[in-house]
Amino acid sequence: MTEARVAQRGKGAVRAFNEAGVLGAADVHIAVRLAQMAGEESPDAVLATALAVRAVRSGSVCLELSGIRDIGVDAVVAEDGTELDLDTLPWPEPGALLDALRVSPLVVGGPAGPLRPLRLVDTDDGPLLYLAKYHRQEETVRRILDARAGDHPDVDADALRGVLAELFPAPEPDRQRVAVAVAVTHRTAVIAGGPGTGKTHTVARILAALRRLHGDGLRIGLAAPTGKAAARLQESVRAQDESLGLPQTLAAATLHRLLGWGHNGPRYNATNHLPYDVVVVDETSMVSLTLMCQLLDALRPHARLILVGDPNQLASVDAGAVLADIVDRPVTVAANPVLDRVVGADFDEWSDEDRDRLRGGIVRLTRGWRFDRDIGALADAVRDADEDRVVELLRAGGDQIEFLAPDDVDGLRREIVDTAIAVAGAAEAGDVSTALELSDRHRLLCAHRDGPYGVSWWERASLEWIGEAVGHRLDPDAFSAGRPLLVTANDYDARIYNGDTGVVVRRGDGELVAAFARGAEPLLLHPSRLSSTQSVYAMTIHRSQGSQYGTVSVVLPDERSSLLTRELLYTAITRAKDKVRIIGTEDAVREGVRRKVRRASGLRRG
Ligand SMILES: Nc1ncnc2c1ncn2[C@@H]1O[C@H](COP(=O)(O)OP(=O)(O)OP(=O)(O)O)[C@@H](O)[C@H]1O
Numbered sequence: 001m002t003e004a005r006v007a008q009r010g011k012g013a014v015r016a017f018n019e020a021g022v023l024g025a026a027d028v029h030i031a032v033r034l035a036q037m038a039g040e041e042s043p044d045a046v047l048a049t050a051l052a053v054r055a056v057r058s059g060s061v062c063l064e065l066s067g068i069r070d071i072g073v074d075a076v077v078a079e080d081g082t083e084l085d086l087d088t089l090p091w092p093e094p095g096a097l098l099d100a101l102r103v104s105p106l107v108v109g110g111p112a113g114p115l116r117p118l119r120l121v122d123t124d125d126g127p128l129l130y131l132a133k134y135h136r137q138e139e140t141v142r143r144i145l146d147a148r149a150g151d152h153p154d155v156d157a158d159a160l161r162g163v164l165a166e167l168f169p170a171p172e173p174d175r176q177r178v179a180v181a182v183a184v185t186h187r188t189a190v191i192a193g194g195p196g197t198g199k200t201h202t203v204a205r206i207l208a209a210l211r212r213l214h215g216d217g218l219r220i221g222l223a224a225p226t227g228k229a230a231a232r233l234q235e236s237v238r239a240q241d242e243s244l245g246l247p248q249t250l251a252a253a254t255l256h257r258l259l260g261w262g263h264n265g266p267r268y269n270a271t272n273h274l275p276y277d278v279v280v281v282d283e284t285s286m287v288s289l290t291l292m293c294q295l296l297d298a299l300r301p302h303a304r305l306i307l308v309g310d311p312n313q314l315a316s317v318d319a320g321a322v323l324a325d326i327v328d329r330p331v332t333v334a335a336n337p338v339l340d341r342v343v344g345a346d347f348d349e350w351s352d353e354d355r356d357r358l359r360g361g362i363v364r365l366t367r368g369w370r371f372d373r374d375i376g377a378l379a380d381a382v383r384d385a386d387e388d389r390v391v392e393l394l395r396a397g398g399d400q401i402e403f404l405a406p407d408d409v410d411g412l413r414r415e416i417v418d419t420a421i422a423v424a425g426a427a428e429a430g431d432v433s434t435a436l437e438l439s440d441r442h443r444l445l446c447a448h449r450d451g452p453y454g455v456s457w458w459e460r461a462s463l464e465w466i467g468e469a470v471g472h473r474l475d476p477d478a479f480s481a482g483r484p485l486l487v488t489a490n491d492y493d494a495r496i497y498n499g500d501t502g503v504v505v506r507r508g509d510g511e512l513v514a515a516f517a518r519g520a521e522p523l524l525l526h527p528s529r530l531s532s533t534q535s536v537y538a539m540t541i542h543r544s545q546g547s548q549y550g551t552v553s554v555v556l557p558d559e560r561s562s563l564l565t566r567e568l569l570y571t572a573i574t575r576a577k578d579k580v581r582i583i584g585t586e587d588a589v590r591e592g593v594r595r596k597v598r599r600a601s602g603l604r605r606g
Pocket of ligand 1: 176194196197198199200201202236370
């Protein structure tokens with residue numbers, strides 16, 4: 001631990017937690033400053049404040065006081081090689097901590113103080129400590145979702161039956177048909193499912209059904225948390241069957257853009273509603289609590305909201321796991337009775353849990369339409385936390401699955417070199433679509449950005465391997481044909497977005513340009529238009545969300561890494577279309593399957 005990362009003003013317990021690497025210097029600074037402003041002197045209250053700031057920083061919406069020691073940190077190893085034992089830290093006694101917070105001038109409801117930035121909420125599972133802003137957001141999300149769930153739109157059952165018969169002529173029970181019926185009969189619908197379960201296919205049919213029932217004038221807003229996901233949603237909706245009659249002008253935007261975010265916050269909000277009758281949000285697992293709160297605030301009360309995503313994937317980089325919370329929270333409302341009359345036969349055989357969820361407008365799509373069986377089975381086993389089955393499938397291997405020891409990188413090396421040479425060949429020849437297609441053929445994914453298992457290390461290794469194969473050292477900064485590119489910031493003018501990947505190609509006139517896949521017509525940009533790009537031979541699993549590749553090689557971190565979780569493994573595996581190669585130890589796999597991301601929130605409790 002370097003001095004620079006230790007907050008100078010921290011004293012007592014906060015300092016010990018800071019020095020141990022559990023609290024960051026910023027957590028301590030904020031807590032100490034707030035305590036000074038509020039006149040709080042209790043060391044327990046200051047520690048709890050710092051831990052509440054840390055909780056938000058690590059993705060939770062609040063701090064669970066009863067599980068305060070259950071803190072996800074990487075093993076901190078001292079110079080003599082010993083690992084930090086969290087039990088040696090000066091943890092406060094739980095009763096005393098709660099007593100201190102109940103009378104703290106930092107806490108809303110405590111004695112008067114000029115600033116009360118915390119809120120203490122008692123729940124059946126114990127007390128939760130919030131930064132007040134996140135409590136307000138969570139309350140807003142809960143209030144709006146509950147109000148919408150209790151207010152069903154009027155729907156003519158016969159008309160809906162007719163539309164469904166047209167869109168789903170086959171008589172067999174069909175979850176996609178139920179999903180369309182739910183979206184028509186409820187103000188909020190959640191379409192949850194893994195990759196290739198037909199979520200976009202279903203969204204297109206929802207939009208077609210709503211247009212048939214409410215007319216072509218229906219105003220539709222399509223959005224996703226990232227530009228890349230928005231581009232993909234737009235492309236797949238436009239690529240739907242013409243017989244659905246969806247307008248080719250349907251455009252998708254990032255959620256920030258949909259909400260009209262500018263210097264003064266969102267243009268659309270609780271007093272100036274979004275001008276849409278239907279809003280579809282794709283990749284909702286990546287939406288933070290703050291953004292969901294802004295979206296719900298900005299919706300017209302009568303607008304339909306369709307949330308689409310995979311709740312088993314990694315959550316947003318900011319606080320909250322709203323999609324997973326919405327799917328998990330207890331359902332207390334009744335379904336629109338029209339639903340049962342129209343598609344009751346479709347869910348006759350569903351589990352009690354799925355029927356419960358249905359009352360809350362949530363439909364889980366379960367049939368894989370795209371996935372090849374072995375990868376799907378592996379992803380299912382990870383999702384179901386069946387570690388023995390995961391290891392069994394990995395050990396069995398096959399065409400689609402490879403499981404290798406950490407030092408067994410020959411296959412990976414070959415794949416990286418072969419892909420780079422093939423991409424460079426197509427790029428040099430000016431064959432843009434082949435170059436783009438080939439560059440998505442393989443992707444190396446890591447949990448960490450830095451360190452021995454991190455992106456930077458593998459970037460360097462890849463460049464060396466390719467350099468050795470082609471007989472000259474590659475300049476990591478050169479803009480050369482075949483160089484794979486990653487966009488690191490949104491650029492609306494250039495129409496490239498954070499997370500977009502592309503490749504440098506040589507145009508017919510000999511000029512080098514960056515190419516990005518955009519449906520039938522790739523986007524070509526002169527290097528001077530690229531403000532924030534870097535080369536990408538490896539990327540973090542977080543960054544790969546919303547994309548799929550032919551083969552995915554996943555380098556697992558050490559089993560002690562706190563990033564190694566079930567959601568991380570699931571997200572990595574489900575990025576693969578044809579083959580997944582896992583490089584790591586069995587211990588790391590088992591630890592990953594066992595460890596579920598714990599993002600504390602009050603939303604999932606009801
Ligand atoms: N009911 C269906 N009948 C025929 N084909 C289907 C059906 N549902 C989905 N598909 C096909 O399966 C493939 C995957 O569907 P889709 O892209 O909608 O899945 P998704 O869940 O949105 O995937 P992703 O998570 O990758 O976005 C598509 O080619 C789609 O046309």
